[in-house]
Amino acid sequence: MSDAILSAEPVIRVTAFLGILIAMMVWELAAPRRRKEIPRVIRWTNNLGLVVLDTVILRLSFPLLAVGLAMIGAERGWGLFNNIDVPGWLAILVSVLLLDLAIYLQHVLFHAVPGLWRLHRMHHADLEFDATTGLRFHPVEIVMSMGIKLAVVAALGPPAVAVLIFEVLLNGTALFNHANIDLPRRVDRWLRLIVVTPDMHRVHHSVDPRETNSNYGFNLPWWDRLLGTYVAQPAKGHEGMEIGIEQFRTRRDLWLDRMLVQPLRGPASGGALDPRNTKEDRP
Numbered sequence: 281m282s283d284a285i286l287s288a289e290p291v292i293r294v295t296a297f298l299g300i301l302i303a304m305m306v307w308e309l310a311a312p313r314r315r316k317e318i319p320r321v322i323r324w325t326n327n328l329g330l331v332v333l334d335t336v337i338l339r340l341s342f343p344l345l346a347v348g349l350a351m352i353g354a355e356r357g358w359g360l361f362n363n364i365d366v367p368g369w370l371a372i373l374v375s376v377l378l379l380d381l382a383i384y385l386q387h388v389l390f391h392a393v394p395g396l397w398r399l400h401r402m403h404h405a406d407l408e409f410d411a412t413t414g415l416r417f418h419p420v421e422i423v424m425s426m427g428i429k430l431a432v433v434a435a436l437g438p439p440a441v442a443v444l445i446f447e448v449l450l451n452g453t454a455l456f457n458h459a460n461i462d463l464p465r466r467v468d469r470w471l472r473l474i475v476v477t478p479d480m481h482r483v484h485h486s487v488d489p490r491e492t493n494s495n496y497g498f499n500l501p502w503w504d505r506l507l508g509t510y511v512a513q514p515a516k517g518h519e520g521m522e523i524g525i526e527q528f529r530t531r532r533d534l535w536l537d538r539m540l541v542q543p544l545r546g547p548a549s550g551g552a553l554d555p556r557n558t559k560e561d562r563p
């Protein structure tokens with residue numbers, strides 16, 4: 281079973297990724313939520329080029345990724361679920377939930393620590409919001425994120441199938457909740473009770489730092505609601521809100537070379553601990 285999961289993992293992940301990415305791109309063309317001002321060729325080529333670079337660096341940095349580590353953990357008795365007797369279905373369910381909570385907390389951390397925010401703000405510096413924005417992460421952040429994920433997997437000892445389910449869900453929902461798609465308002469209102477929707481996550485990409493530092497969830501929306509970081513709607517509405525951060529507002533900043541050096545440029549303003557971000561001012 282474990283060998284089958286490991287051998288099938290690349291095919292499952294790539295198939296799901298490409299299928300959802302293409303579906304979101306087609307949906308964006310057919311029913312966009314916001315009008316595009318910047319030619320797609322500029323953003324899509326550079327954002328997708330960054331994905332290729334991130335993938336190569338990740339594979340060179342980590343010979344073993346999360347599913348493989350979960351399998352080794354099961355063989356050697358590492359982690360919580362490899363040392364307690366619980367039904368397999370419960371271990372899978374709780375593991376997926378806890379892995380998602382870990383990603384939420386990591387996201388908060390990358391907004392709160394100035395040095396980490398310098399890396400993560402590249403994701404926020406996109407001047408428009410679509411499925412490719414969900415792929416736009418600095419290579420150093422990608423490597424650090426994988427290190428954190430591997431540490432969580434080692435400590436938790438989740439079943440390998442739980443890690444695979446989580447990885448596919450996380451990648452798929454990141455593409456979905458960054459998509460520039462026009463969901464019916466009633467559908468969005470109900471759907472965001474169980475998954476992060478594009479309208480919910482778009483608030484997180486507002487140029488207003490008070491909104492940037494909210495709605496941290498990528499997959500499940502419950503952590504934001506439970507931990508007080510949920511903002512239902514942007515103050516200026518979805519059509520009127522401005523996407524991005526205060527720095528890096530030119531189209532030239534969307535090019536791959538500029539994205540890679542963004543952590544070294546300018547002050548680390550706009551993070552969660554910026555003194556301008558007060559609860560009293562939050563819309």
